[in-house]
Amino acid sequence: VAVAWIGVALWWSAGCNEVRLAGDDDDDDAAATEPTSPAGGAVTLDAAAAFDPLRAPLAIAVTAPPGAAVSVEVVAEGGAAVWAAEATADDAGAVALSWDGRIEGGEIAAAGAHRLRASADDLEAEAALGIVRAGFVAAWLEGDEGVTATREPLFWPVARELQDEGEPIAALDAIDDGAVPLDFPAVAPGPMAVRPDGAEPAAFIYDARPILALQVADVTGDGGPTGLDATEVAVAVDGWTVLEGSPLVPGAAVVLQRDEPLGDTVGVSELTLELALSAGGDPLGVQILPLRIYRLLDVSAFVGAQDPYRPWAPVVEQALVAIDGAPAEPYAVVDALVEFVYNDLGLTYDTDFGASAYSEYSGWSYQDPHFLLSDFLVRRFGSVINCSDAGNILGAYANMVGARLDHLILSPGFDLNYIHAIGTAEHTRCPFGVGGCGFNYHAVTTIPESGAIWDATLALDGDAAPGASPSIDLMVQAISGAEYLDRLVRSGDPQYQNQAQETLQ
């Protein structure tokens, strides 16, 4: 019976390997001419066309005459057998085997082209088998000048370093450690004051479709071949389209782009990308790439062109986690940041003197506000602040996530209606105690041309009588300049002046 099948190449089924019978001299890619049957004395072989032994073992299914002694072997290109196994076909003629890719001595077989053979008595089936060690060793996130994605480099203040799109956001020394395939590391949690090793976050405008480039490893972890020159391996990522570079070429890049925008809000996108590798439609395994992407309202709104005026990693991390989901619109973003600064940063107004812990003005006039942001991030001078500090904090956070916000001075001094200063317990007209019922000056913030005020230093009395108790909190979020003065000022005639964007150090 077996003789009748000699010379016939068979396609077993979709996703199954080519099966050939002994004596076939045709080209490996010859098409099947007739179906085959596992019964009746033939030997058939069903296995994936390729596998990555570190990611998943190779499942081998053989059919042979019931009770037959079956031999299975993997033969390298030079003809040497690298692995062999013996089994007896069951009553249905089936044999199921698995190979983890290890050869005698426990080593992983070298990647490359192999043949898989099964034989029983004088019957034999054979198929091509690719052993691959595929994976990626570096990942970049890129923009395309705003066509579909705008990336904004992050700044690390401690090291005074600016991200470069030419540098990977995640990298591995190798795709495996010799025994276990390696995933990309996650971005280390924390305040991001220090540039993390291994993986970094990236910032894009919220509606970007980021471009991802992956560098294909050209060697395995122990320096061996990847086998990609002998076996075509493709990569796919759910929700991303491969633009170029698949099938993989050792050392080359695969480029993908996200299908959908990151979102329609500002915040933080934590993505876990499964880089699904396959050969001939058979899955090889998955390499994980965690991404942490900040969804900015826009590129930095600071007019300063120097590196420290790009978004600081610890600032956008803190701010965008806090306001994640805020609508991507300037007023909404600054509104959310006011709540964040007022409620969440652990700051308290200096109810003794209203001293500026982190702020200066160039030339000691009200012009050109200047913020000691590096010191503020580590609370070098404590958490007790004044209005200049609150204005600069709000301004720094807003401008860095893309909402232009300017500093504004109210001067000359004035007496107060009821306010609820940041970090204090209650409304008062006299935040500095008896005799301390006014401000020499007051600093607030505004979006240029808006005519509106944002202030994280204090909540106003929001009821119909802001000069009398009781009081209800009115957060200063896009309140008109006139209403703000009406509610804040008991006596005096302060004017808005010295509008300027702060500088940073």
Added chain:
Amino acid sequence: MIALTIAVAAGAVEPPLVGLPFGRLDAAGLLVPTVSTVAPLSMRYPLDGGDGFAVVVVRPTSGDASAAFDGMAKTLATHWPDPGPALAGRDLGERTLGDGAGVVLVSSANAVVFVRDRGGRAAEVASRVLGAMTRDPADCAGETRLLDGRPADGCGRPR
């Protein structure tokens, strides 16, 4: 309306100079400063124990320092208390503002010192700072460099 209260020390005619080396501030408890990149020759130090901070400004002349004092009085605090007992018996400098306990601003010769001390020793800290930095004019020969790299005389006055 809150009026600024400025006390002018009597009898200060030719005060000694105040200047670098700022290393002498170590002895006054001020260690590593933040050097302002915008405010002229302004250094801000955290106080021991996280109780507050001190701002030390050195200007070329006492006139420049007095002008800086005025500006700092306007912009460094929104409320200045009247002089308090902590200032009693202290001759900190030509001009003094604050209660001397939680806050003090002093102009002395060519320097201005602002101290915000939640521990209540502002005048004491300012006194130590000025004492550590004060030099006889005869000691000012030679050349030093300011923390921002600019050349200065031996007392730290910018050239």
